[in-house]
Structure formats: C-alpha cells, structure tokens
Amino acid sequence: MNSSEQTTPLLEVRHLSKHFGAVQALNDFSMAVRPGEVVALAGDNGAGKTTLIKAISGVFQPTGGEILLRGQPVTFATPQEAREKGIETIYQDLALADNLSIGANIFLGREPMRKAFGFLPVLDRKAMAVAAKQTMGRLDFHVSRLDAPVSNFSGGQRQAVAIGRAVYWDAQILIMDEPTAALGVPEQRKVISLIHQLKAQGRGVIFISHNLQDIFAVSDRIVVLRRGIQAGERRISETNHDEVVKLMVGG
Amino acid sequence: MTSTSPIETHVAPQADHGDPARSWLARIAEGRAWLFLAGLIICFEVWSRLSFGATFVLNPFNVQSIAIFAVAPLLLATGQTFVIISGGIDLSLGFIMGLAAVVAAHATNMAGVAMPVPLAMMLGILAAVIVAGVPGVINGLLISRLRIPPFIGTLGMFGVARGAAFLLAGGTTVPVQNSWFALLGNGRFYGVPYLVIIAAVFVVVMHYILSQTRFGQHNYAIGANVQAARRAGIDIRGHILRLYVLSAMCAGLGGALYAARFTAGAAQAGEPLLLDSVAAVVIGGASLFGGSGTIFGTVAGALVIAVIQYGLVFVNVEPFWQFIAVGLVIIISVLIDQAQRRFSGARQDE
Numbered sequence: 377m378n379s380s381e382q383t384t385p386l387l388e389v390r391h392l393s394k395h396f397g398a399v400q401a402l403n404d405f406s407m408a409v410r411p412g413e414v415v416a417l418a419g420d421n422g423a424g425k426t427t428l429i430k431a432i433s434g435v436f437q438p439t440g441g442e443i444l445l446r447g448q449p450v451t452f453a454t455p456q457e458a459r460e461k462g463i464e465t466i467y468q469d470l471a472l473a474d475n476l477s478i479g480a481n482i483f484l485g486r487e488p489m490r491k492a493f494g495f496l497p498v499l500d501r502k503a504m505a506v507a508a509k510q511t512m513g514r515l516d517f518h519v520s521r522l523d524a525p526v527s528n529f530s531g532g533q534r535q536a537v538a539i540g541r542a543v544y545w546d547a548q549i550l551i552m553d554e555p556t557a558a559l560g561v562p563e564q565r566k567v568i569s570l571i572h573q574l575k576a577q578g579r580g581v582i583f584i585s586h587n588l589q590d591i592f593a594v595s596d597r598i599v600v601l602r603r604g605i606q607a608g609e610r611r612i613s614e615t616n617h618d619e620v621v622k623l624m625v626g627g
Numbered sequence: 628m629t630s631t632s633p634i635e636t637h638v639a640p641q642a643d644h645g646d647p648a649r650s651w652l653a654r655i656a657e658g659r660a661w662l663f664l665a666g667l668i669i670c671f672e673v674w675s676r677l678s679f680g681a682t683f684v685l686n687p688f689n690v691q692s693i694a695i696f697a698v699a700p701l702l703l704a705t706g707q708t709f710v711i712i713s714g715g716i717d718l719s720l721g722f723i724m725g726l727a728a729v730v731a732a733h734a735t736n737m738a739g740v741a742m743p744v745p746l747a748m749m750l751g752i753l754a755a756v757i758v759a760g761v762p763g764v765i766n767g768l769l770i771s772r773l774r775i776p777p778f779i780g781t782l783g784m785f786g787v788a789r790g791a792a793f794l795l796a797g798g799t800t801v802p803v804q805n806s807w808f809a810l811l812g813n814g815r816f817y818g819v820p821y822l823v824i825i826a827a828v829f830v831v832v833m834h835y836i837l838s839q840t841r842f843g844q845h846n847y848a849i850g851a852n853v854q855a856a857r858r859a860g861i862d863i864r865g866h867i868l869r870l871y872v873l874s875a876m877c878a879g880l881g882g883a884l885y886a887a888r889f890t891a892g893a894a895q896a897g898e899p900l901l902l903d904s905v906a907a908v909v910i911g912g913a914s915l916f917g918g919s920g921t922i923f924g925t926v927a928g929a930l931v932i933a934v935i936q937y938g939l940v941f942v943n944v945e946p947f948w949q950f951i952a953v954g955l956v957i958i959i960s961v962l963i964d965q966a967q968r969r970f971s972g973a974r975q976d977e
Binding site for chain 2: 456473485487489492496497
C-alpha cells in the first residue's frame with residue numbers, strides 16, 4: 377500500500393446532507409480524495425451522485441455537514457468560487473464553444489489581452505495558442521493547427537480540451553461526470569489515459585461513471601451511493617464487479 | 628493495482644484535420660460573398676455594355692450611388708451581425724431606425740433654435756443614438772431577464788418602436804432645418820461622400836469589437852454553446868443586454884444618417900431595410916443558428932444587395948425583379964453554406 381492514505385486529503389466531505397423539501401437527496405455522506413488519487417462514484421440513477429458533485433462544485437449549498445479543502449473548511453456560494461479554489465467540473469456534454477480554437481476555449485471568460493500599436497487592447501491570440509500547445513502537450517495531445525475550431529476535432533480530443541482547460545487553470549480536483557459516456561470505445565481509452573496523467577501529476581479526480589470497466593481501469597477506490605447514503609467504500613484492488621453491483625442495487 | 632502506470636494505456640498522438648486543401652476551400656467559402664459580389668458586378672458590366680454600350684462599374688457616379696445606397700442597410704446589418712452570431716435576431720431594428728430618424732430631425736431643429744448649427748447637428752445625432760438605445764435596453768432585458776425568445780421580444784419592440792416613431796413624427800415626415808446636417812448627408816470629401824466615410828469608419832470599429840475584444844469573443848461563444856459560455860463564467864445576461872443596446876444604437880446611427888441624407892426624418896425610414904439587414908448578414912456567411920459570421924462578410928452581403936437593386940434599375944429591368952433577385956441570392960447563399968458545412972464538417976463522432 378502506498379503512503380498516500382496518511383497524507384491530508386485534498387478534498388474531504390464530512391456528514392454531508394442535502395434535502396429538497398421532504399426529499400433527502402444526500403444523507404450523512406462522507407468521503408475523501410487524496411493527491412494523485414482517483415475516486416470513482418458509483419450508484420444507480422437518483423442515488424445522489426449528481427447532488428453530491430453539485431454540492432462540492434458550488435452549484436448549491438449542502439443542508440448539513442462540511443467540505444474541507446486540504447483540511448480547511450470551505451463553503452462555495454457559486455461554481456466560480458469553487459473553480460477559483462481549484463475544483464473544476466468536466467461535464468459529459470463537452471462544455472466547449474465548438475466554433476472557437478483550443479486556446480480560445482481554454483481562456484473562455486478569462487481571455488488575455490495585449491496592446492496593439494501600444495494603445496489598442498486586442499485579444500492576445502498568440503499567447504492563447506502557445507498556452508494551448510503547451511497544455512495539450514502536457515496531456516500528450518499534439519495538435520498542429522491551433523487556430524482550427526474545436527469542432528474539427530473528435531469527441532475524445534474535445535474532452536481532452538475540456539480537461540486541458542482545467543489543467544491550465546491549475547485545478548487540483550477534477551470532477552468528471554460521465555466523461556466517457558458520449559464517446560466511442562477508442563476515445564474512451566484516450567480519456568482513461570488522460571485520467572492516468574492527471575493522477576501522475578498529483579491531482580485528485582472524482583470519476584463518475586456507469587461503466588464498471590472504466591471504473592476498474594482507472595480508479596483507486598470506489599464509493600457507492602444508494603438513495604443518498606454511502607452504501608460502501610472499497611479499494612479497487614480488493615473488490616470486483618459483482619460486489620460493486622450488489623452495493624449499488626442493495627443486496 | 629494501487630499505482631497504475633500511465634504508460635499502460637498510452638495513446639499515440641492524434642493527427643488533426645489540418646488538411647491544407649480543405650482549409651483553402653473553407654477560405655473560399657468564407658469569402659464567397661466577395662466572390663459573389665465580383666461575379667455580380669461582372670454580370671452587370673457585360674449586360675450594360677451589350678445593351679447600352681455603356682460601362683456600369685467604371686462609372687464613378689454608379690459606384691458612388693451604390694455606396695450611398697448601401698450605407699443605411701449596412702449600419703443595420705452590422706448590428707444584426709452581432710445579434711445573429713449570438714444566436715438571436717433583432718426584428719425591431721427597422722423601426723428603431725425610423726424612430727431615430729424622427730428624433731434626429733426633431734432634436735436638430737429644437738437645438739438649432741438655441742445654439743450654433745454644427746452643435747445642433749451633433750446634438751441631433753447624439754439624441755438619435757441615445758433614444759435608439761432605449762428600445763435596445765428593453766429588448767435586452769426582455770430577452771436576458773424574462774427569457775423571452777429574441778424573435779418574439781424584438782417583434783413586440785418592432786410594433787412599439789413603429790408606433791412611437793409615427794406618433795413622434797405626427798404621422799408625417801419631419802423636415803430638418805440645418806445646413807450642416809444637409810451637408811453631412813450630401814457633401815463629399817475629395818469625391819467621397821461623408822456618409823460613406825462615416826460608414827467605413829464605423830465598420831472598422833465594429834470589426835474590431837467583434838474580432839478583437841472579449842465582448843466579440845464571448846458573442847461567438849454564446850452563439851455556439853450558451854451553456855459552455857455560462858459555465859466558463861461569462862455574464863450571459865449582461866452580455867445579451869449590451870448586445871441588443873449595441874444593435875439598436877447601430878440602427879440609431881443609421882436613422883440619423885438617413886435624416887441627414889434626405890434632410891428629413893421619416894418613421895418608415897428603415898421599414899424595408901430590416902429584412903435586407905438579415906439578408907446581408909446571411910449572404911455574408913453568418914449562420915442563423917449562431918456562432919459564425921464576420922463584419923466584412925456582412926459588408927459584402929450589403930453590397931451584393933445594393934448592387935442587385937441599383938444594377939437592375941440601371942439596366943432598365945422592372946424594379947419588382949429586385950425582390951426576386953435578392954430572394955434568390957439569399958436562398959443560394961444558404962445552400963452554399965450548408966454544402967460547405969457538410970463538406971468540411973470534419974466532426975468525427977456525429
């Protein structure tokens with residue numbers, strides 16, 4: 377066993393609860409993500425996975441419990457606040473502007489400017505392209521035409537751009553909501569290899585998937601949710617598909 | 628497997644679709660409005676020479692007339708370009724222009740009583756642009772806060788601006804008594820009409836805003852994927868509000884220049900220009916679904932329409948053919964756009 381279990385978790389949620397009116401979507405839920413660790417979240421539809429990640433990423437406030445970032449309690453009023461603290465969510469439906477280049481997507485909403493002719497502020501496309509090339513290089517994606525709109529790229533490449541954006545802005549915790557769901561099999565493998573890279577860089581990843589094969593290929597631990605409660609937590613090396621399915625459906 | 632090796636599932640670098648031939652074709656397709664314009668001018672030149680033994684395009688009078696003719700629709704179309712790229716449409720621009728023309732006339736006349744002629748002119752133009760901004764603010768609030776679809780919200784404003792313009796004009800045209808204003812609309816600087824100079828400067832500024840600023844960049848992003856833009860932290864509501872104010876102010880300037888050219892403000896000034904403005908944007912290569920388009924494409928689109936309208940009159944064709952010709956050009960333009968998308972649509976997973 378490696379020593380990562382002793383280090384302070386990057387992210388920890390303790391006794392987190394969230395209810396909508398009478399509906400208890402999340403009930404006394406606890407988990408932790410350590411640096412360089414991939415934690416899979418599994419559970420049937422409506423088990424509370426989405427509620428959990430929305431609470432962590434600042435989309436809404438938990439009703440009870442706390443979130444700790446490197447041991448410090450935090451609260452996020454908006455997703456922007458969570459992002460500024462290094463928590464980035466990557467959505468399955470590819471949150472990219474397809475008509476813009478990789479660089480423009482990485483910098484969307486935070487575009488660098490430069491002064492043309494010494495006075496006129498203009499978009500610094502060159503800086504964006506350079507950053508795009510470097511970032512994608514770190515993820516082992518090499519693209520020659522940096523001015524091409526991302527619609528020219530395949531689904532896996534575009535998923536890589538979304539991950540690249542998180543990496544460029546130095547997200548320490550990446551929440552990936554079904555990152556492989558919209559992709560073909562070879563593309564899924566690419567995304568899995570990207571997650572390995574993130575792990576090697578010491579980032580924490582929360583990986584949500586319906587695909588147990590993907591979960592077993594990439595995760596260190598798996599946390600199973602069932603009707604808003606933590607139904608079990610297993611080291612990937614110490615469990616198997618059958619046990620996880622049993623935990624999910626409640627055997 | 629607590630420490631999975633990253634090499635295990637290492638994937639070879641992906642080649643992108645940077646095929647030079649395709650990008651060359653794409654470039655032609657992007658500039659198709661200019662090619663179209665060139666072809667159109669050649670057609671009229673041949674037609675004119677064969678029928679009358681006279682030149683069409685080499686006659687400076689024709690060039691000047693077409694340029695002046697294109698100014699007002701172009702101003703409307705520049706604002707419309709921004710809106711269409713964002714995935715919206717602004718149907719109220721025509722009557723905002725009429726409203727602005729009437730306001731320009733009234734304001735110049737009123738200011739002229741109390742102050743020097745040039746100052747009165749400037750106040751008149753300023754008043755027109757600012758008053759035009761009011762329906763723009765309302766459009767923006769309706770669309771961004773109350774989530775009314777742009778088509779409906781601006782259609783409502785189309786009616787409101789129309790009524791306000793006619794009420795303000797007292798149901799007639801309002802003549803302008805201001806010598807500078809008349810000069811602005813009809814004078815020339817080294818043979819180039821002031822109106823054309825103003826429009827050219829305006830177009831360059833708008834091109835800068837669209838292609839070189841965050842506002843322009845966000846406009847493209849919102850048009851392509853508003854969800855992505857929102858997640859990236861862009862203030863969508865603020866952007867939409869500014870967007871419709873911008874397009875309304877473009878129409879406001881168009882109205883002021885109209886009043887200068889005809890030395891009168893008329894509520895119906897922009898009525899026929901609204902659809903021309905949409906047509907110019909579409910001929911210029913923008914997609915009505917949002918996310919694409921350029922200011923210079925729109926310039927070509929506006930010139931295509933102006934050349935068709937003026938050219939057909941020049942070669943003595945019944946004026947009603949203009950509508951048919953412009954209509955056909957719009958349809959052909961959209962067909963080319965779709966074909967080009969299909970051809971260069973390199974997206975692999977759909």
